[in-house]
Amino acid sequence: MGLVIMPERAETLILLETNLDDMPAEWLGPLLDQLLAAGALDAWFAPIQMKKNRPAVQLSVLCPPRQAAELRALIFAHTSTLGIRERTVLRYSLPRRTETVDTRFGSIRMKLAEYAPGRWKAAPEFEDCLAAARAAGVSLAEVYAAALAAWERGECENSDGKPESR
Amino acid sequence: MGLVIMPERAETLILLETNLDDMPAEWLGPLLDQLLAAGALDAWFAPIQMKKNRPAVQLSVLCPPRQAAELRALIFAHTSTLGIRERTVLRYSLPRRTETVDTRFGSIRMKLAEYAPGRWKAAPEFEDCLAAARAAGVSLAEVYAAALAAWERGECENSDGKPESR
Amino acid sequence: MGLVIMPERAETLILLETNLDDMPAEWLGPLLDQLLAAGALDAWFAPIQMKKNRPAVQLSVLCPPRQAAELRALIFAHTSTLGIRERTVLRYSLPRRTETVDTRFGSIRMKLAEYAPGRWKAAPEFEDCLAAARAAGVSLAEVYAAALAAWERGECENSDGKPESR
Amino acid sequence: MGLVIMPERAETLILLETNLDDMPAEWLGPLLDQLLAAGALDAWFAPIQMKKNRPAVQLSVLCPPRQAAELRALIFAHTSTLGIRERTVLRYSLPRRTETVDTRFGSIRMKLAEYAPGRWKAAPEFEDCLAAARAAGVSLAEVYAAALAAWERGECENSDGKPESR
Amino acid sequence: MGLVIMPERAETLILLETNLDDMPAEWLGPLLDQLLAAGALDAWFAPIQMKKNRPAVQLSVLCPPRQAAELRALIFAHTSTLGIRERTVLRYSLPRRTETVDTRFGSIRMKLAEYAPGRWKAAPEFEDCLAAARAAGVSLAEVYAAALAAWERGECENSDGKPESR
Amino acid sequence: MGLVIMPERAETLILLETNLDDMPAEWLGPLLDQLLAAGALDAWFAPIQMKKNRPAVQLSVLCPPRQAAELRALIFAHTSTLGIRERTVLRYSLPRRTETVDTRFGSIRMKLAEYAPGRWKAAPEFEDCLAAARAAGVSLAEVYAAALAAWERGECENSDGKPESR
Numbered sequence: 001m002g003l004v005i006m007p008e009r010a011e012t013l014i015l016l017e018t019n020l021d022d023m024p025a026e027w028l029g030p031l032l033d034q035l036l037a038a039g040a041l042d043a044w045f046a047p048i049q050m051k052k053n054r055p056a057v058q059l060s061v062l063c064p065p066r067q068a069a070e071l072r073a074l075i076f077a078h079t080s081t082l083g084i085r086e087r088t089v090l091r092y093s094l095p096r097r098t099e100t101v102d103t104r105f106g107s108i109r110m111k112l113a114e115y116a117p118g119r120w121k122a123a124p125e126f127e128d129c130l131a132a133a134r135a136a137g138v139s140l141a142e143v144y145a146a147a148l149a150a151w152e153r154g155e156c157e158n159s160d161g162k163p164e165s166r
Numbered sequence: 167m168g169l170v171i172m173p174e175r176a177e178t179l180i181l182l183e184t185n186l187d188d189m190p191a192e193w194l195g196p197l198l199d200q201l202l203a204a205g206a207l208d209a210w211f212a213p214i215q216m217k218k219n220r221p222a223v224q225l226s227v228l229c230p231p232r233q234a235a236e237l238r239a240l241i242f243a244h245t246s247t248l249g250i251r252e253r254t255v256l257r258y259s260l261p262r263r264t265e266t267v268d269t270r271f272g273s274i275r276m277k278l279a280e281y282a283p284g285r286w287k288a289a290p291e292f293e294d295c296l297a298a299a300r301a302a303g304v305s306l307a308e309v310y311a312a313a314l315a316a317w318e319r320g321e322c323e324n325s326d327g328k329p330e331s332r
Numbered sequence: 333m334g335l336v337i338m339p340e341r342a343e344t345l346i347l348l349e350t351n352l353d354d355m356p357a358e359w360l361g362p363l364l365d366q367l368l369a370a371g372a373l374d375a376w377f378a379p380i381q382m383k384k385n386r387p388a389v390q391l392s393v394l395c396p397p398r399q400a401a402e403l404r405a406l407i408f409a410h411t412s413t414l415g416i417r418e419r420t421v422l423r424y425s426l427p428r429r430t431e432t433v434d435t436r437f438g439s440i441r442m443k444l445a446e447y448a449p450g451r452w453k454a455a456p457e458f459e460d461c462l463a464a465a466r467a468a469g470v471s472l473a474e475v476y477a478a479a480l481a482a483w484e485r486g487e488c489e490n491s492d493g494k495p496e497s498r
Numbered sequence: 499m500g501l502v503i504m505p506e507r508a509e510t511l512i513l514l515e516t517n518l519d520d521m522p523a524e525w526l527g528p529l530l531d532q533l534l535a536a537g538a539l540d541a542w543f544a545p546i547q548m549k550k551n552r553p554a555v556q557l558s559v560l561c562p563p564r565q566a567a568e569l570r571a572l573i574f575a576h577t578s579t580l581g582i583r584e585r586t587v588l589r590y591s592l593p594r595r596t597e598t599v600d601t602r603f604g605s606i607r608m609k610l611a612e613y614a615p616g617r618w619k620a621a622p623e624f625e626d627c628l629a630a631a632r633a634a635g636v637s638l639a640e641v642y643a644a645a646l647a648a649w650e651r652g653e654c655e656n657s658d659g660k661p662e663s664r
Numbered sequence: 665m666g667l668v669i670m671p672e673r674a675e676t677l678i679l680l681e682t683n684l685d686d687m688p689a690e691w692l693g694p695l696l697d698q699l700l701a702a703g704a705l706d707a708w709f710a711p712i713q714m715k716k717n718r719p720a721v722q723l724s725v726l727c728p729p730r731q732a733a734e735l736r737a738l739i740f741a742h743t744s745t746l747g748i749r750e751r752t753v754l755r756y757s758l759p760r761r762t763e764t765v766d767t768r769f770g771s772i773r774m775k776l777a778e779y780a781p782g783r784w785k786a787a788p789e790f791e792d793c794l795a796a797a798r799a800a801g802v803s804l805a806e807v808y809a810a811a812l813a814a815w816e817r818g819e820c821e822n823s824d825g826k827p828e829s830r
Numbered sequence: 831m832g833l834v835i836m837p838e839r840a841e842t843l844i845l846l847e848t849n850l851d852d853m854p855a856e857w858l859g860p861l862l863d864q865l866l867a868a869g870a871l872d873a874w875f876a877p878i879q880m881k882k883n884r885p886a887v888q889l890s891v892l893c894p895p896r897q898a899a900e901l902r903a904l905i906f907a908h909t910s911t912l913g914i915r916e917r918t919v920l921r922y923s924l925p926r927r928t929e930t931v932d933t934r935f936g937s938i939r940m941k942l943a944e945y946a947p948g949r950w951k952a953a954p955e956f957e958d959c960l961a962a963a964r965a966a967g968v969s970l971a972e973v974y975a976a977a978l979a980a981w982e983r984g985e986c987e988n989s990d991g992k993p994e995s996r
Contacts, residue, residue, distance in 0.1 A: 008902065015915070017753075019708060022787060024578075025519040025552040026458050027472045032551055032881045044849060045553040045879040046888070047379075047545030048724075049215050049709040051696045053530055054523040055543040055555045058710070060878075062915070072672065072756055076779040078471045080522075080787055082760065085679070085726070085753040089847075089915040092902055096912065115906040121307060123852060123910055126358050139410045140359045141287060145314045152315035174404065181417070183587075185542060188621060190744075191685040192956050193970045195716040198383045210351060211381040211719040212390070213711030213877075214558075215543040217530045219696055220689040221709040223719045224544070226380075228417070238506065238590055242613040244969045246621055246688075248594065251513070251560070251587040255349075255417040258404055262414065281408040289354060289412055292856050305908045306857045340570065347583070356910075357851040357884040364549045364883055376517060377547040377885040378556070379877030381713050385862055386855040387875040387887045392546075394583070412854075421515075421583040424570055428580065447574040453805060455520060455578055473785060480809045481816035524790050525804045545711075547879050576803045619971060624690050637742045638691045639951060646975045647982035681919075683874060686953060712890075713875040715862045722876070736838065736922055740945040744953055746926065749845070749892070749919040 008092040013041065014068040015089050016075065019048060021056035023080040028057065031078060038074050039067040062089075098125075101150035105132040108147040122151050174258040179207065180234040181255050182241065185214060187222035189246040194223065197244060204240050205233040228255075264291075267316035271298040274313040288317050340424040345373065346400040347421050348407065351380060353388035355412040360389065363410060370406050371399040394421075430457075433482035437464040440479040454483050506590040511539065512566040513587050514573065517546060519554035521578040526555065529576060536572050537565040560587075596623075599648035603630040606645040620649050672756040677705065678732040679753050680739065683712060685720035687744040692721065695742060702738050703731040726755075762789075765814035769796040772811040786815050838922040843871065844898040845919050846905065849878060851886035853910040858887065861908060868904050869897040892919075928955075931980035935962040938977040952981050 020028065028045065035043040042062040050056045059079070063071050065088075072084050094113040101108055109125040124147035133143045186194065194211065201209040208228040216222045225245070229237050238250050260279040267274055275291040290313035299309045352360065360377065367375040374394040382388045391411070395403050404416050426445040433440055441457040456479035465475045518526065526543065533541040540560040548554045557577070561569050570582050592611040599606055607623040622645035631641045684692070692709065699707040706726040714720045723743070727735050729752075736748050758777040765772055773789040788811035797807045850858065858875065865873040872892040880886045889909070893901050895918075902914050924943040931938055939955040954977035963973045 008906075010916075013915070019706065021523040022790070023473070023522050025548070025554040026550075027476075029550040029552045030462060030472075036881060042849065043881065044886070044888075046710060046876060047213070047553065049219070049221050050523070051219070051700060051707065052524075052527040053215070053217070053219050054527045055215050055545065056523040056708070057553045058708075073780065076672075076758060076777075077783075077785075078473075080473065080785070082775070082777050083755050083757045085677070085755050086674075087751065087753045087917065089917045091913050091915050093913045094906055111912070113906075113912050116903065119907075121305070121907075121910070122311070126852070130362060139287070140362075141355065141410075141412065144359075145288070145318055148311045149315035149318035152311055153319075174408075176418075179417070185540065187689040188624070189688055189971070191714070191718040191720040192716070193974075195718045196960060196970075198717055202383060208351065209383065210388070210390075212378060212544060213719065216689070217534060217541065218690075218693040220693045221711065221721045222542070222689040224542075239614065242506075242592060242611075243617075243619075244971075246619075246971065248609070248611050249589050249591045251511070251589050252508075253419065253585065253587045255419045257415050257417050259415045260408060277414070279408075279414050282405065285409075287409075287412075292354070296860060306860075307853070307908075307910065310857075340574075342584075345583070353855040355854050357880070357886040358882075361882040361884045368549060374517065375549065376554070376556075378544060379711070379885065381717070381719050382855070383717070384856070384859040385713070385715070385717050386859045387713050387877065388855040389885045419585065421585045423581050423583050425581045426574055443580070445574075445580050448571065451575075453575075453578075453803070454809070458520070471785070477786070477812045477816055481813035484809055484813035485817075521805065525808075528794060528804075545877070547883070547885050549883070551879070551881070551883050553879050576805075578805065619969070620975070628694060637951070638694075639687070639742075639744065642691075643952070643978045643982055647979035650975055650979035651983075683872065686956070710876060715866060715873065720874070722874075737946065740838075740924055740943075741949075741951075744951075746941070746943050747921050747923045749843070749921050750840075751917065751919045 008094060010090050010092050012065065013089055013091050014063050014065050015087050016059075016061040016063070016068065016071060017085045017087075018059050018075060018079065018081040018083065019050060019056055020059060020079055020081060021050050021054045025057070027079075028059075031059070034074065034078065035061055035071060038071060039063060040071055062091075099151075101147055101154060103132075103143070103146040103150050105136050105138070105143050105146055108132060108143065108150075110147065110151050122148070124148065124151075174260060176256050176258050178231065179255050179257050180229050180231050181253050182225075182227040182229070182234065182237060183251045183253075184225050184241060184245065184247040184249065185216060185222055186225060186245055186247060187216050187220045191223070193245075194225075197225070200244065201227055201237060201240065204237060205229060206237055228257075265317075267313055267320060269298075269309070269312035269316050271302050271304070271309050271312055274298060274309065274316075276313065276317050288314070290314065290317075340426060342422050342424050344397065345421050345423050346395050346397050347419050348391075348393040348395070348400065348403060349417045349419075350391050350407060350411065350413040350415065351382060351388055352391060352411055352413060353382050353386045357389070359411075360391075363391070366410065367393055367403060367406065370403060371395060372403055394423075431483075433479055433486060435464075435475070435478035435482050437468050437470070437475050437478055440464060440475065440482075442479065442483050454480070456480065456483075506592060508588050508590050510563065511587050511589050512561050512563050513585050514557075514559040514561070514566065514569060515583045515585075516557050516573060516577065516579040516581065517548060517554055518557060518577055518579060519548050519552045523555070525577075526557075529557070532572065532576065533559055533569060536569060537561060538569055560589075597649075599645055599652060601630075601641070601644035601648050603634050603636070603641050603644055606630060606641065606648075608645065608649050620646070622646065622649075672758060674754050674756050676729065677753050677755050678727050678729050679751050680723075680725040680727070680732065680735060681749045681751075682723050682739060682743065682745040682747065683714060683720055684723060684743055684745060685714050685718045689721070691743075692723075695723070698738065698742065699725055699735060702735060703727060704735055726753075763815075765811055765818060767796075767807070767810035767814050769800050769802070769807050769810055772796060772807065772814075774811065774815050786812070788812065788815075838924060840920050840922050842895065843919050843921050844893050844895050845917050846889075846891040846893070846898065846901060847915045847917075848889050848905060848909065848911040848913065849880060849886055850889060850909055850911060851880050851884045855887070857909075858889075861889070864904065864908065865891055865901060868901060869893060870901055892921075929981075931977055931984060933962075933973070933976035933980050935966050935968070935973050935976055938962060938973065938980075940977065940981050952978070954978065954981075 032043045046058045108128045129143040198209045212224045274294045295309040378390045440460045461475040544556045606626045627641040696707045710722045772792045793807040876888045938958045959973040
């Protein structure tokens with residue numbers, strides 16, 4: 001694409017990881033929400049295979065450095081783990097803004113991110129689409145398509161039809 | 167959604183499955199394409215964990231009954247397996263047709279499927295989008311959005327703006 | 333264990349499966365709850381690897397035969413799939429009952445299942461434990477341990493301390 | 499490969515499956531060996547994602563029909579599950595025999611399977627290779643390579659150098 | 665939970681990682697035990713999907729810095745890999761001790777870890793439970809429940825019934 | 831194995847990671863090849879489970895530090911992600927060379943890597959084997975076995991039959 005590289009914003013974050021092989025999956029269910037409520041930027045599971053034929057789970061938690069101690073305490077309190085691995089990562093983020101488009105399913109916010117100088121990518125806001133889809137009794141796909149189409153139309157008007165200007 | 171149920175088309179297919187723990191992943195790479203070229207309707211891998219701590223792979227192959235013997239022969243010849251499980255499945259499919267939309271990236275075919283009486287879902291054809299994205303030096307997301315927008319516009323014209331009619 | 337085999341209850345169910353490689357994970361999030369609300373007995377995802385290097389997802393849905401057509405319609409309406417595989421399975425279930433135990437975190441229901449003649453296995457009810465853990469500000473592990481301990485105590489009283497009688 | 503299709507041997511087997519989300523991975527570790535010791539032909543785990551954000555495990559067990567009731571009893575006794583899905587599969591197997599080759603690491607059995615009329619595939623016996631590798635303090639790869647080379651040499655002698663005859 | 669944060673113990677460890685796509689799963693089986701025997705603190709596999717449609721495996725090994733060179737040598741000798749990624753992690757651990765409880769299945773050690781000042785979490789020792797379950801011909805679940813119940817009883821006696829004191 | 835540790839070569843590389851839950855798998859298919867073409871040393875997917883019940887994918891990309899900015903730009907342009915995690919890893923590599931062996935399927939290159947002083951491990955070059963297997967209409971396994979056997983023979987001649995000298 002002959003990409004012109006953006007001066008992205010970078011920040012130092014903490015990534016916490018732990019392997020869980022001695023607690024039931026059913027206790028893990030509420031954990032991601034608890035971690036996000038306590039200040040984690042993201043949290044996720046990955047399937048792993050540990051010693052002694054154990055099909056286990058790796059928990060990963062991304063957070064600002066100032067939240068790390070509290071999130072470690074929460075992981076220690078709510079999981080069976082006796083050890084948490086911690087490392088520092090740089091996170092690069094794109095400049096963002098939000099716009100709203102009108103669709104036949106109502107207003108939907110679009111998340112816009114500048115991935116190259118003057119070029120923006122757009123994605124409909126999930127929660128807006130979910131609410132609209134439920135209200136109208138249609139699928140998420142229909143609402144997304146309507147939102148993308150509305151945004152495309154607006155873009156073309158604003159940009160005199162020049163795709164390069166996005 | 168108060169769904170009215172479609173009279174879908176159903177056909178009897180064969181699903182072949184085998185567990186692979188004694189051949190390298192690198193030999194598995196070309197296998198899916200070989201199976202598809204030999205008449206499989208679909209073929210995929212899933213990660214599994216077998217006895218003796220082995221992180222292995224399950225191969226699944228979907229095919230018409232008349233292709234099953236040849237595909238079993240191909241699996242036996244090209245993998246390490248000594249046994250293949252076979253079972254019959256019913257596959258329900260939606261009525262389909264293809265339409266073409268014009269976008270600023272060129273013509274893109276849309277796959278249309280009638281998921282409820284008179285209601286169609288639409289998806290841009292992957293290979294068309296890939297070719298257009300490469301030609302224009304843009305992302306797949308941009309081409310998909312343009313195709314969906316073009317299709318939405320056409321729909322609205324054809325249907326007098328009634329979303330119910332799709 | 334020299335198991336005496338139980339006369340289990342068996343019923344015929346339908347298992348629906350489909351591979352999803354052309355819709356975002358974010359649309360899949362609400363799907364399991366939708367399927368369960370519409371009469372599925374269970375629904376789950378598994379990671380698969382499809383042709384053309386696609387890291388995709390297999391959806392599985394277990395349901396009574398009378399729900400199958402409606403659940404297929406829901407899957408067709410809310411996912412990108414054009415085909416759903418269906419097969420019949422026998423499901424064997426254990427005789428069950430529920431009892432309640434008193435713990436320092438309040439009453440907790442125990443799910444009891446007779447896995448061999450006269451032998452019952454017990455598991456605390458997840459939703460009761462979650463509510464109790466949140467109310468008391470403790471971990472799920474603490475509530476489960478308290479419930480299991482309360483149930484063990486009761487068992488020992490009822491059974492004159494004979495573990496064989498459970 | 500212009501494959502001539504073998505008259506494979508087919509037999510009817512039972513496939514048992516259950517989803518496990520309320521027991522720790524550590525209890526699952528010994529399960530595969532227990533199942534194999536009790537007559538299962540194969541048993542394996544697959545990572546799945548269940549309702550309520552639970553990263554869970556699917557257990558699959560393949561067995562002859564006459565073993566199914568006992569294996570269900572074992573699964574019910576040793577896991578938390580309350581329901582087991584059962585279905586019938588056909589398993590196609592290749593004709594097999596075993597030969598022994600001499601290597602600088604000692605004798606190694608080769609598993610031979612006739613995958614097309616007159617064409618055999620060969621694989622060193624894992625347990626023989628493991629024992630030889632440990633005795634010699636070398637890697638499994640070295641023992642496998644030596645065994646394959648010994649078998650290739652013997653094949654060439656026996657077959658007057660004609661690869662087609664294998 | 666209004667957690668009071670523990671002054672955990674932190675130590676610097678090494679995490680080794682490598683992607684394996686050109687060796688059979690069957691050779692990977694003995695690897696975790698070999699690594700643990702050679703001084704690894706933990707070792708595990710994760711399913712990954714590599715270029716050219718290869719369903720492969722990532723090996724991770726956690727170890728003290730002084731063991732890293734020897735473990736890299738072992739990985740290079742026993743796997744097909746040509747490159748190993750290494751990074752430093754901090755591992756936070758909880759203060760621990762072991763206690764023993766008496767159950768109707770015999771003595772079982774409990775692993776205790778102080779996850780907040782004055783609050784301990786307890787887990788039965790897996791190997792003790794496995795031995796007891798096999799000796800008594802019962803499931804792991806029964807032994808765990810008995811051990812947790814015994815520990816709960818002792819706790820209540822020691823602590824005058826105050827759950828806060830654990 | 832009483833391993834003598836090699837003075838491996840170590841270099842500092844960058845590992846980029848991002849979680850993808852809002853783009854279809856079908857857009858991910860071409861991504862690995864694009865990343866490798868743009869200078870990535872390796873790139874792979876892993877299945878993860880994110881908040882809100884989303885079965886998602888983690889993308890990992892390994893590259894030299896000078897390529898990191900361009901690869902981040904490519905990931906931002908071609909995926910839906912708004913943030914990329916970056917960290918530094920040391921990569922240890924073995925000394926390598928290539929040799930060619932003659933087989934009944936033609937010449938095959940062997941990748942040789944010195945994993946301990948004076949000890950080399952050998953693996954047939956995948957692309958050579960694939961081309962030879964297709965030309966001869968045989969399986970990859972047959973070509974690998976022929977290549978390993980040819981290399982073993984040459985080794986034995988060169989080394990006076992001493993396995994220690996490899």
